[in-house]
Amino acid sequence: MAPIMCSRQSLSANWSFKQGSLDSTPAYLPANNAPTEIHRDLLKNGKISDPFQDLNELSVRWIAEESWTYRTTFSSPEGHGKPDVRTELVFEGLDTFASGYLNGQKILESDNMFLAHRIDVSSLLHKDSASQNVLEIVFDSARKRGLELVERHPEHQFIVHQTEVSRGPVRKAQYQWGWDWGPILLTCGPWKPVYLETYTSRIEDVWVEYQLNGDLKTATGKISAKIEGPKGRVEFEFKKAGADDVVLSGLEGKRTNYQGVYVADFEVDVDLWWPRGYGLQNLYSVSANLIAEDGAVVHRSSKPVGFRTVKLVQEKDAFGQSFYFRVNNTDIFAGGSCWIPADNFLSRITPESYRDWMKLAAEGNQIMVRIWGGGIYESDEFYHACDEFGLLVWQDFMFACASYPTYPAYLKSVEEEARQNVRRLRNHPSIIIWAGNNEDYQIAERYGLEYRFIEDKDPKSWLKTNFPARYLYEYLLPKIVQEEIKGVPYHPSSPFGSGISTVLKVDPTVGDIHQWNVWHGEMKPYQMLPQMGGRFVSEFGMEAYPHLETIEGSITEEEDRYPGSMAMDFRNKAIGHERRLVSYVAENFQIKYDLPSFTHLTQVMQADTIYWAYKCWRRQWGTPGNRKCGGVLVWQLNDCWPTMSWAVVDYYSVPKPAYYMIKRAMEPVAIGVARRFHNWTMRPADDLWKRDTSHIDMRQVWEDVQFDVWISSARVDPLDGEVSIKFISIRTGKEIQESLKQAVTVEPNGTTDVIRDLKVELPQTQDANTPFETAKADPFVIHVSLSIDGREVATDSSWPDPIKYLKFPDRGVTVEPATDGKSITVSATKPVKAFVFSERQGVKLGDNGFDLMPGQSKTVVVERGGANEFKWRYIGM
Template structure:
């Protein structure tokens, strides 16, 4: 007999609206679930993601819903075990639970698990049915009631309405600037009938590593409830072989807590992807009672994680160090991958994280307006070596601190930290997303240096400081043994600056002066970095297959249609998208949805890829880490939409995903030419390689037809080339080749420049700085002389990197004259050839330079690269998986 048995109550459920009679009960497919999915399965509502259907299902959130099931509990089951509990892993959100007509639970926090002893309420019989019923009240209405009940609170909520702030529920359910308003309810996590005599509630490890990483000292901990076991022991193994095992002793001061110390010499450590193997051990705890046993296991990874914040010549550093190795954290921000998270499977999570790893990404930031994610996500991150920055679930609001709210938050945070603390991938917890920006915008009370009394914070108009700087960090310290870093917010500097959330010299920043805010040209990204850029982004359309999936009306498949507008929630998106596209590209050929979508994708790829290249350049070298990481907003979508995501709802990557992949390659070469901003030009005819407002010798001109000065096409070209490397060893004798290729003829306009380079380990190496390229219009230096554009011969700069160990090109980059729209692009004579083998290889060859070559993607197709530029003399070969027999690849490029 097992000491512990769990019986999921998955089937046999029905549901209905509370105001309907008993003839209206409808079947539930299974638990976990959400009411919208059950209504759709029963034909009561249409798919909320299609067309404008989101609007037609708003009524669902205004009703009270009831879920009900029955189950038997036999005398034999009672006799076998001393305890019987009902476990509700998650109820969304205002729920009242009755068993056989007796109330056993009230819940108002979807992030909390409840365990209820039901031995006194359950019917024990072979024939009797136990009736379990859950009533879910509307979260929006309950939230509005709480707002009225607490007039002492200054309610400030961005993105959505005020009702979400007092409700401990996924905040994005109220809608966001990338997601629909779909306020769900229901049993969104499993419900389990748990019978046991002795059970292991939890196990974890507290440990430390010696400075040289050669000795691991730790303590295995477990909590055991029910009848006191005769014996508790642990076994720590690796690859099936035990490393250390021992009996565990009960802590005399904490009944039910068992501990045992251990040491491991020369331990195998867990490393982030690209820096070493993400080694996982297996920890098993076994409890024995009357010759019966129960056990549980968890994968455990050992690593030393530090957040390095030290003064330097740029301000204060902000970067991660794992196992004494500096890590450039290039990656993405994550939102829930569905508005209805119960649709997601472990395979879905694996596919998402695998896509990250394949894209050379190292860190995932789980954003604070969603959910504490499924264990499947964190487990996959553990296995693939993806670092996790985990926000607590607070976002863009001035949250309250009345006693009931604080109590709920404490329970929520404690449970979630305990649930997740064994994952080596989680290296940082942040208190919230962007809540301190409200402090600055609304001039809320915040005296970081002069007021260190947490109780006084509760009396200010920013009482949530108590949560972020007292309550949560104390929970982290108590529950993780110091193995996880805590950061009060994202973004957050050090509390001392008056503009701490936007200070580029300290902490992390969200850089939204590209797209939002000042709407700077994305070419200015090198000037707009920070010590750690934890958010930035550019919108782009998804694949045509995705656009067709959410718009069932062919007549709506055009840019700016009602359906297209509805599926882009960003404020001012039409103006911003068109502005960025029109400033950079000739839109005359984008007269249909496919053409316009392609240009937005190329534009997004240029913006995102350029930012990653320039900010990774600021990784520099040990002791001079100007930028410690970059996380794009965002990796994914929660519904099929137009957004900042680099991969759409159906896991179809956009060109921006591949631009990131190239920019984050273990070793990559980069080239950029001086950006000639129309608003800043040399005074008195000077030529000057510097850029940026306030550079000496530059004066302001009024903005005119574009963000780019057309003189950039013919003035002296100044360019930089550098190599970024995450390899931990220096690379001697690499070869960098720089070509200058005419856009018109496709021929090299001068001899290539070749350099042998020694590439620094784990840093960036400048190859050429402010080098002068050939003139695109020889003899034209005087602004007052009329231009003879027939002599203009603009060129692209193409760089390649060859490593000595392979002799092959491992990285390439292309810099174009900007804006692209000023160029007369000739027919490039593209040839695409494919060859089938173990995988299909596709080769693209051109006679003239090609900008933004994009193969059409759809679910099921996988490309090793896409959205690239191609130049004459440099074949582009990629691998393609999933192409059906007889199916032809289709593509677009700028100018066609």
């Protein structure tokens, strides 16, 4: 009999669910189409209130204590029951402790949310298409099963941060136990697609291993395909994405000694895939055709691939050991953000929303996204979007803030999880590093767990220590990455000091760091961030409120819409958040505690923090051989629910002003100005009394001014331009002294220092007969601009900190919407700090959260929404 084409039958419809196990009495209720999750289905049936509103999260915690059963019915697929035809039931992901039954027969036992399963059900399906097959899946409580595993394995010291101990042994998205930015919503259900595949033979996987020649124009390597079922002939082809021409076709695969694997050698001229801003994102598709003896193509499988080289450069230098990425022989400053799952209910994230998120990051001039280890290995659509937009991906394995176990069943599950996901993602050019975990070595350091980096190099001995997870991060996971991917570096953890130090303490001279002594830790002033960097800053951040529409949508009672209300505090899961947030706002701005004003102040404070860090750490990118800082990733890009957090874009994809600050700091060519920060709040304490005093002249912040000016460039060629520096009175809007102009040649792919430690000589405001106490300083803004070929390409401003000492009367602000509604022009007669339009869903602005200088106007493009629809605020309004 001739083989049949491999076909797929979706099992997305006809799902129902009930509380309890198979034999429980509750009636089944209609569920959403799969993929779905229990909270979504209870919401669909009106059984719970929306956990994203008010304090409703508390009312749904009981769901995590119960078992839940899902059920669907379906007809047997066409072709089933014929000789040599196989039908497999495929679960791409089940969350988490799942027992599957088909027509009353148990077919599956799963305990790992990150695993896909294929089960041969050929003998269990009904032979005739008229009879309905019944698929049932029982999901046990992950919390209860986790607690049972903790008790069952007393040989392990389970230490977890942020949450209770039950998450430690459970292979489930860790953030669902709650984090300091997210709720406790322990879901369950078929969270990824379920379908049947019927075939005689099929292609299980297609992948490419390659090397680029010296000029990076030719790729040589191997295309491989793994075949299930009777073997036929395999032919490969390359096609450039978006083009009609086939680059290579009819490339016949040769059967190898490995079971079912066919390989073909190739050599082809290629166009490179580049990170955004450095070149085009050229992509190809590689296809495998499985051809039967009669010449019929029984299965075709295609995967995207991009050609690029990547190196993690870790070389000894004047600062310690470098840590930055080199792509296609070009050094890349990796400015970007950390990514958490975009929803607590993962099944409602659409391919379109993934693409919109990555497009938003790219439009914000971000070049890297770090997928944090407490979430999930993201959907294919996420990585397709990163490939398309040229975003580099730092991919953590899914371990975060815990000391994880290594008993045999756990190790086996983790190995299968890692291999499946590395294989699924290995063709994506955007993924340029895999990291073992998030902050697990900091757990080891904090609790004094055994870690002898130099003395003990035996992986088996690590399993016998009280930090056995070292076996995962320094043996098992790097082994898998090395075996499954060619040319992608592995890093044991984020953060990790590359093993140079004999202790685990984060070292700013080596590896990557998480800098949390702003906000957390010592709560240092954010103006000190330029001196708090490292070789690569993979986490840092500052909290802020989202825009008012988001707050009002999640807090439904008007009486609760004020800073510090129970409903507001409940949404913010960070310990001490209100004290920290108010402290930072009060240190820097005149407090206004009504909701619109306080929202604006938190956003401006966050934006200032982020901008200080990005522009000053990007300055430390330096020049070749002198790369002090290789990248900056803010914690975090997004939220998983509507809340106040460190996110620079809220749950509804509405950007905060900090998003635009990153966009400005990461322009291909950016100019920066910073004055010396006067920090009397952090002066060394008296050795005897251990206290600080403030017996100083605070007017120093206005009168003792030294500043730097520099230019950061990602361009690969030098540029000639002119820098203009103005000193503008905040009180009058007039220049307090003659502006400076300086010709400059901008270094390619690096930093050009224009001015260092220049002291501003202020005009005299008093004579010898004027009493000192009546003298009034005239605080000013330093405004710098860079022009190339007579066109202004970049600007920056430095204000005297703290802003709260300044007065802002009569700014003379004018806001003029264009008659076509597609732009808004804003101007002022005096310097304006932090002009912010209050954004909302359904609108899109080209810029926001900017300063205004006299004599200049700012035109903001309105890409969605009407120009007449906006409200705005600025400091002092």
